[in-house]
Amino acid sequence: MQNNKKRIFYSENLEINFGGIYALAGINIDIFENEVIGLIGPNGSGKTTFFNVITGIYKATGGHFYFKDEDLLGKEPYEIAKKGISRTFQSSRLCLGLSLLDNILIGMYNNQTAGYFAALFNRKKLASEVDLFKERAVELLTIFNPELIDNLLDPVGDLPQIDKKRVEICRAMAGEPNIILLDEPSAGMTPDETVEMMADIRKVRSTMRDVSIIIVEHDMSVISSVSERVIAINFGKEIARGTYEEVSNHPEVREAYLGKEV
Amino acid sequence: MKRSFNLIDFTKVMVFEVAVFFLVMFFLDIESLWILIAGLALVVAMVVSTKVWERQFSSVRDFFSANRRTVIGILIVLLVLYPLVSPLVIRQNTYWLLILVQTGIYIILALGLNIQLGSTGVLNLAVAAFYGIGGYTAGLLSLRLGLPTILTLPIGGIAAALFGILLYVPLYKTKGHYMALVTLAFGLMIVLALDNTEFTGGPQGLMSIPEMKFFGYSFLTNPGGLNFYTNYYYLMLFLVLLAVVVSYRFYNSWVGLTLATIRDDEVAAKCFGVNTNIWKGISFITGNFMIGLAGAIYAHMIGFISPQNFSFSESLLIVAMVILGGMDNILGIILGTILLTILPEKMRVITEYRILIYGILLIVIPMFRPSGLLPFKPRMYHFGNKGLGKRGDYSHAK
Amino acid sequence: MGTEAVIAQIILNGVFLGIQYALIAVGFTLFFGVLNIINFSHGDVFMLGAFIGLILINIFSGVLGMTGGASYGLILFMIFFLCMLVTGLIGILLERIAVKPVSKGPPLMALLATLGLAIAIRESVRLFFPRGSDSKRFPELLKPLFSGTSQAFEIGGVLIRYDNLVIFGMGVAVIVAVSLYINKTKMGLGIRAVAQDSEAAMMMGVHRDRVIDVTFLIGSALAGLTGILNGLFYNTIIFDMGAMAAVIGFSAAVIGGLGNIYGAIVGGFVFAMTQTFSAAFIPKGSEYMDVIAFGVLIIFLVFKPSGILGEKMYERV
Numbered sequence: 001m002q003n004n005k006k007r008i009f010y011s012e013n014l015e016i017n018f019g020g021i022y023a024l025a026g027i028n029i030d031i032f033e034n035e036v037i038g039l040i041g042p043n044g045s046g047k048t049t050f051f052n053v054i055t056g057i058y059k060a061t062g063g064h065f066y067f068k069d070e071d072l073l074g075k076e077p078y079e080i081a082k083k084g085i086s087r088t089f090q091s092s093r094l095c096l097g098l099s100l101l102d103n104i105l106i107g108m109y110n111n112q113t114a115g116y117f118a119a120l121f122n123r124k125k126l127a128s129e130v131d132l133f134k135e136r137a138v139e140l141l142t143i144f145n146p147e148l149i150d151n152l153l154d155p156v157g158d159l160p161q162i163d164k165k166r167v168e169i170c171r172a173m174a175g176e177p178n179i180i181l182l183d184e185p186s187a188g189m190t191p192d193e194t195v196e197m198m199a200d201i202r203k204v205r206s207t208m209r210d211v212s213i214i215i216v217e218h219d220m221s222v223i224s225s226v227s228e229r230v231i232a233i234n235f236g237k238e239i240a241r242g243t244y245e246e247v248s249n250h251p252e253v254r255e256a257y258l259g260k261e262v
Numbered sequence: 263m264k265r266s267f268n269l270i271d272f273t274k275v276m277v278f279e280v281a282v283f284f285l286v287m288f289f290l291d292i293e294s295l296w297i298l299i300a301g302l303a304l305v306v307a308m309v310v311s312t313k314v315w316e317r318q319f320s321s322v323r324d325f326f327s328a329n330r331r332t333v334i335g336i337l338i339v340l341l342v343l344y345p346l347v348s349p350l351v352i353r354q355n356t357y358w359l360l361i362l363v364q365t366g367i368y369i370i371l372a373l374g375l376n377i378q379l380g381s382t383g384v385l386n387l388a389v390a391a392f393y394g395i396g397g398y399t400a401g402l403l404s405l406r407l408g409l410p411t412i413l414t415l416p417i418g419g420i421a422a423a424l425f426g427i428l429l430y431v432p433l434y435k436t437k438g439h440y441m442a443l444v445t446l447a448f449g450l451m452i453v454l455a456l457d458n459t460e461f462t463g464g465p466q467g468l469m470s471i472p473e474m475k476f477f478g479y480s481f482l483t484n485p486g487g488l489n490f491y492t493n494y495y496y497l498m499l500f501l502v503l504l505a506v507v508v509s510y511r512f513y514n515s516w517v518g519l520t521l522a523t524i525r526d527d528e529v530a531a532k533c534f535g536v537n538t539n540i541w542k543g544i545s546f547i548t549g550n551f552m553i554g555l556a557g558a559i560y561a562h563m564i565g566f567i568s569p570q571n572f573s574f575s576e577s578l579l580i581v582a583m584v585i586l587g588g589m590d591n592i593l594g595i596i597l598g599t600i601l602l603t604i605l606p607e608k609m610r611v612i613t614e615y616r617i618l619i620y621g622i623l624l625i626v627i628p629m630f631r632p633s634g635l636l637p638f639k640p641r642m643y644h645f646g647n648k649g650l651g652k653r654g655d656y657s658h659a660k
Numbered sequence: 661m662g663t664e665a666v667i668a669q670i671i672l673n674g675v676f677l678g679i680q681y682a683l684i685a686v687g688f689t690l691f692f693g694v695l696n697i698i699n700f701s702h703g704d705v706f707m708l709g710a711f712i713g714l715i716l717i718n719i720f721s722g723v724l725g726m727t728g729g730a731s732y733g734l735i736l737f738m739i740f741f742l743c744m745l746v747t748g749l750i751g752i753l754l755e756r757i758a759v760k761p762v763s764k765g766p767p768l769m770a771l772l773a774t775l776g777l778a779i780a781i782r783e784s785v786r787l788f789f790p791r792g793s794d795s796k797r798f799p800e801l802l803k804p805l806f807s808g809t810s811q812a813f814e815i816g817g818v819l820i821r822y823d824n825l826v827i828f829g830m831g832v833a834v835i836v837a838v839s840l841y842i843n844k845t846k847m848g849l850g851i852r853a854v855a856q857d858s859e860a861a862m863m864m865g866v867h868r869d870r871v872i873d874v875t876f877l878i879g880s881a882l883a884g885l886t887g888i889l890n891g892l893f894y895n896t897i898i899f900d901m902g903a904m905a906a907v908i909g910f911s912a913a914v915i916g917g918l919g920n921i922y923g924a925i926v927g928g929f930v931f932a933m934t935q936t937f938s939a940a941f942i943p944k945g946s947e948y949m950d951v952i953a954f955g956v957l958i959i960f961l962v963f964k965p966s967g968i969l970g971e972k973m974y975e976r977v
Contacts, residue, residue, distance in 0.1 A: 055533055077532035087533060095526035097633075098519075099640040106523045110535040112516045116544065119515035120508065126515055130643045153640040175534065385768060432962040438767060439698050443914065444961050447954040450907065454951045574903075578775060585772060618783035624776025628762045628769035
């Protein structure tokens with residue numbers, strides 16, 4: 001069904017139980033290479049929880065999920081990041097006191113080879129890596145907003161909301177992951193900024209040929225404009241999947257968002 | 263592009279530093295409380311104004327940055343010359359030598375704690391206990407086993423690092439407040455244990471710890487007419503410079519970046535591949551080595567140590583130095599430490615109130631200056647004279 | 661003495677000690693619940709209470725010396741009440757000056773501020789109270805209440821002192837009162853709401869600032885009373901008694917489960933029992949009992965940080 005694209009990720013009956021409440025109650029999601037999936041659902045339906053489970057922040061209490069044919073259940077976030085899944089966060093999670101550059105550089109952590117001993121005794125090796133990674137950071141920023149280069153060494157906390165999001169996206173892209181999870185990228189943005197954000201997401205797509213993106217969003221204009229297919233969940237379970245038109249017209253989806261028809 | 267030697271800049275820096283050098287010596291020598299207070303008020307005004315007039319301060323700072331090598335070179339020369347010049351200028355020279363050496367010990371302590379607290383955000387309330395472990399280890403090794411100081415100093419550091427591993431085993435599972443509590447409890451336990459154990463001398467502690475000796479040269483000898491504390495001064499100068507270099511190298515590297523990310527947002531760090539447990543452990547152990555080393559120096563220099571030296575209040579003092587200076591801000595921490603060690607000595611009037619003042623500092627700094635003495639400076643990853651350049655230097659990339 | 665009697669005595673000692681620890685622990689747990697910080701200065705407010713109690717006793721010493729029986733008891737009660745009031749008000753004052761300004765920022769800074777406050781209070785007493793560094797004798801106020809009878813009674817080889825019983829009784833009464841307040845009054849509901857979710861509580865119309873003030877009033881008043889009770893128990897007070905009390909107090913609160921009042925009470929008794937049993941059964945135990953108690957704390961922090969009665973908390977991502 002996915003035109004010969006390889007399936008790189010799938011989850012099987014993924015469940016997580018928080019003290020009696022099933023935040024995820026059996027999720028089966030496939031991700032193929034080079035696609036954009038929209039994940040929608042009302043508040044508390046489990047979208048962010050799904051992200052948190054597949055990045056290892058929460059440990060699933062049932063089911064499995066596989067990335068590149070490897071079972072990642074129970075793995076720590078840092079292990080999963082190494083495999084090639086990265087993300088942005090609803091509440092940003094940038095290091096506000098650090099410079100833009102620092103924030104993007106941490107995205108390349110898995111590529112850093114000049115460690116503890118190099119810091120003390122082999123500064124040349126460190127220097128060449130810093131230069132290399134800095135160039136990449138500059139490249140990434142240029143895609144989204146070349147003006148930001150002037151602020152490369154400024155604290156990221158000083159930036160406006162949309163630029164902060166851009167830095168976050170650069171950070172997520174910097175390590176050249178296979179899957180990027182975007183968690184409500186347009187949160188807190190004005191309508192104009194949201195339009196720019198949609199363009200940014202398309203730029204991610206065009207820059208990184210092989211990346212797959214899952215985007216959680218409440219703003220349907222973003223979902224409809226960037227996703228190739230959409231999955232809707234509620235109460236931790238999938239309720240619909242298909243194109244945006246199909247899903248948005250699905251009765252259960254309408255009910256979840258708007259309430260039962262009187 | 264090799265920088266050509268600029269005589270004008272060199273002279274500017276030289277004049278500035280030599281002037282400060284003599285000013286500091288006069289400051290140490292002065293007995294009048296009023297001039298002292300006036301001088302302090304001036305310094306406070308300067309610190310406040312750097313925040314208010316950040317732009318002008320920036321250009322001054324850029325000047326010093328550009329001439330970094332000159333600044334540091336001249337500074338080192340002056341510091342080396344100090345014990346030769348000061349007997350001629352300062353009346354209580356011996357006393358101040360001792361104080362400066364103690365300041366050096368505190369700088370190493372603060373820099374060690376900075377790796378844990380400032381860089382990684384691990385509040386190690388047992389810092390004085392590890393200081394004590396270093397001291398007791400060195401003291402016991404030299405008293406009971408007769409080990410030479412060239413061994414006891416690093417072993418003191420290693421002992422503190424090993425005890426750090428011991429503490430870290432329960433520590434890494436905890437977060438935030440709980441982590442601080444575990445270190446607090448551990449620190450108290452160590453001091454209580456030292457107090458109650460015969461082997462470590464109980465409440466009296468260790469006495470008559472041998473002085474430092476390197477290759478037969480005893481640190482109690484008076485080198486060429488100068489006071490014997492001069493020996494300790496030069497050793498401390500060397501070790502402090504070493505500690506500063508190590509701190510800067512860690513800071514300006516992937517290590518510093520990783521630790522800072524753990525400090526500012528641990529979840530984000532984990533999600534980008536950082537094994538935060540291992541890194542916190544590394545930072546804890548590295549910091550402890552420096553802290554233990556400082557303890558070993560202290561033990562040999564003073565000759566006697568007791569559990570009282572390493573109480574929780576002492577930990578709070580060292581924490582105050584890091585907080586005052588600014589987390590992860592090496593220059594700020596050095597300044598903060600100097601302020602908190604030299605000022606109380608200078609203002610003998612307030613000795614009684616010293617601890618009260620530390621308490622008030624701990625209340626006031628988080629309220630008004632949580633980022634510390636000096637303004638923000640981005641991580642520059644300097645390498646020699648290359649670096650990331652000044653801000654706004656990337657127009658070529660557009 | 662038979663072994664049962666020995667053990668009973670140890671348990672009894674633990675009980676009398678435990679009620680005091682519980683009182684302090686409850687304060688810590690209240691502060692943590694409402695502000696999410698460990699308020700290190702709480703121990704020194706406890707010390708302040710003891711000193712304020714001493715001052716009040718000295719003020720009323722004349723009156724106390726002249727009466728007996730019921731009116732004596734009444735004056736005692738009034739002293740306790742005044743002490744709680746004054747300490748409570750001081751608590752609010754300190755909270756407004758030093759704690760509230762930093763409570764919204766990074767938790768590290770708030771922690772440091774409370775540490776600084778603790779030091780400031782302690783040193784102020786040491787410096788400004790007449791001969792502050794010396795320990796002060798605390799009068800045996802409860803003795804005249806039992807002037808007719810003996811000071812203690814015995815059950816099966818176990819000695820129980822009347823004045824300790826009074827202390828215990830007062831401690832229990834106060835804890836029950838606080839518990840009732842938290843669970844049955846509107847303000848108590850507000851406190852519980854803010855403790856659970858301060859943002860949601862604010863959206864429901866709860867005045868967070870007022871809740872914090874009240875919490876500090878109650879917590880500090882509790883500490884004040886505990887200070888006097890502690891003085892009556894040991895007959896001596898000293899300016900740095902708050903330091904150890906703080907450490908024990910929040911250790912007990914953590915062991916029982918931070919944020920849970922019943923947990924604080926349980927934790928207080930667990931901590932006390934650990935100490936009394938170690939002192940009795942472990943060689944050199946009385947010197948090492950603090951070390952052992954801290955060891956227990958560390959074990960809890962590592963294996964069950966939510967404490968005996970606490971709930972597991974999930975970090976919001």
